[in-house]
Amino acid sequence: MFSLLLPDFTLILLGFLVCRYTTLGRPVWVAVEQLVYFLLFPVLLFQSITRFSLDVSAASQLIAAGLALGVVGIGMAWGLPHLPGLGRHLEVRSHAAAAQVAFRFNSFIGLALAERLAGPQGLQWVSVLIGVCVPLFNVAAVWPMARHGGHGLLRELVRNPLIVATASGLVASLSGWHLPAWIEPAATRIGAAALALGLMSAGAGMQLGSLSQARALAASVLAIRHLLLPLAAFALAVTLQLPHIQATVLLIFSALPTASSAYVLAARMGYPGGYVAALVTLSTLLGLLSLPLALELVRRL
Template sequence: MNYAQLLFPDFSLILCGFLLCRYTALNRTVWQQVESLVYFFLFPVLLFQSIVRSPLNLDAASGLLMAGVLMGLAGIALSYGLPWLPWLGRRMRGREHPASVQVAFRFNSFIALAITDRLAGPQGMLLIAVLIGVCVPIFNIAAVWPMARHAQRGFLGEVLRNPLVLATASGLVANLAGFSLPVWLEPTVSRIGSASLALGLMAAGAGMELGQLARAKTLAGAVLGIRHLVLPLLAWCLARAFQLDSVQTTVLLAFSALPTASTCYVLAARMGYNGAYVAGLVTLSTLLGMVSLPFALGVLR
């Protein structure tokens, strides 16, 4: 599989947003409005549709589900604990840390679906749907918590007002209740989802300032190291521990090595944090996916 070709659309949209913001009349004033549209409407619709699209059979994938959730919780714990590392921790404190931890454990669900479809077919698609449906609400809540805590905002209030958390939680409840979108509504919702992906990545490029990464290079290396090295190795160990079959192992390893979610930038920017720094991390994670995916699926598998 050509991973560079698979990841190129995401990277090219980030680059397009960067160039438009820097060298045309479509400056930051325009892209701030785009961020609001993506955050409050387009992304929530996309997340809801992604979760209700495939029925979740939790019993059929219990081992894979446990391994995936444990891997995600480990990523959350590792990224939360970075400021308390001996010697290095003091370099990871400040406002960049709460906004950046999400990069270590969140994932790009569109790339997950594309890879799984090519590698494992319909069986793999069913398994990855279970992982996405269960993990997205957990990971979104884990992304909001450190930012709400650092800003001394009420966590429960932030969660209840966060459109991404509300969309994923309601999507999971709707899926488990057997709800599906009406056939006549699916084309409209699909087009909204496509628009959210394109505009979200372009907004990340428009907000990106690679020079911001120099403010916390140790933190950047740590969260990207967790995302693209530690989690694939942990997934390999969990696949052996839970004795997953070949298809489940493939799905788990692909899940572990994905680039981070493009919504990381939008969430950080809308909650008042350094969006430019997070946008740089999203860009680097997209590039590193060209290394971590072959490592997980070609070497570890």
């Protein structure tokens, strides 16, 4: 397990060290994040989904499990203000910004681990999960902040490059279209760059200074992300009797650190970005615990 996780977390650590202790400081990594988010990562998603023609019948159970897992995570995150003894300690705007941490995921780590564990087929399965869950999760992330901040939900969604890339990739895959052979090598290199730079960007963005705010909220969303969702995924894999590769992908998917872009979204919509950045940082570190937990659960299937 350690050898599987070490390469990705080494890149995260490298990004943190380069950002903090070299002249390549935070402004450089802001530009890198934008490059990855708006160009490199959409290309990777599109290529991963279209690499093979998607067998809807074979993917149906995995898609159902992924969406069910997402609904569980969203429901738990949105339900925190209604829990006895906890709700009165949660500030509305902080909860609106932080709820997304409980169910969003770091796609860079997910794609890297799925390919390492299950090869190209695992990469396609996790890309399918990303494709069907990114729209749902983005709606669930944007809606509370749009509702409290007066932003337009539809406008935020149609501007999201991940939704555009995954939706177009799914349409292309279902229709049997693939990238032309002459452009495939370039797309593969772009995908490799997206994974490496995405992981390093996650490390460069780490900061813990704002975690003194809303500690109960922080503990709640991180417990959902790193403990409750892996257990829910295990229950879904057993109940639906998923094939081993699909169960492996689902368990990895359930235990990923939260999306590194969560704090970018919060800050762009006028919410406390520093607090969300601290949650992203701690979630990245907690991935060192939740991902081995997920892999151990896979062994027990």
